[in-house]
Amino acid sequence: DQQVKQNSPSLSVQEGRISILNCDYTNSMFDYFLWYKKYPAEGPTFLISISSIKDKNEDGRFTVFLNKSAKHLSLHIVPSQPGDSAVYFCAASGDTNAGKSTFGDGTTLTVKP
């Protein structure tokens, strides 16, 4: 029973365009959400997070949107750059304790020059 799902295994966009990565969750007790980015042969690195009291959090080119009623979050990257090509994992937890996060299975983003 996967409580966090990323239904698109891969996404390809052109450099300069917007990348939108999606994540759905089933547990209504989740109230803290994170995105990690992973390059090949490296571990995931934290990218951006959002708590359930907000519906948007922005950090430079990265914006995370949270729709609690739909149990859906998305990561927008604008403009996309070739260096953004990586696997993106979303994660969710019932509190801010990192060890209680449930991870999705990742979406591979390819940004073409």
Added chain:
Amino acid sequence: DTAVSQTPKYLVTQMGNDKSIKCEQNLGHDTMYWYKQDSKKFLKIMFSYNNKELIINETVPNRFSPKSPDKAHLNLHINSLELGDSAVYFCASSKVVTSTHQYFGAGTRLSVL
């Protein structure tokens, strides 16, 4: 200078063998974790230690035994390896147990033949 380092990066071994994976963090963090990334790419927590004390122990076979000699190290020992243990194992750390996100090592790819 790698913040969270795991050794070895690759481990190929026969069924029934015993093996260890080492993890060290030089970030001065109190909390360390072991994750398993299964064939479906989900990252699932196995163990968490806070200041050398076990705080999270998910449903993991007791063939897996973590050991934390000090708060900078968390090693994973696996007895009687089975085919199903083949996966990528990630070590991670966070500043404190209530930290919102983690720092990951590059992973150890374990192949059991």
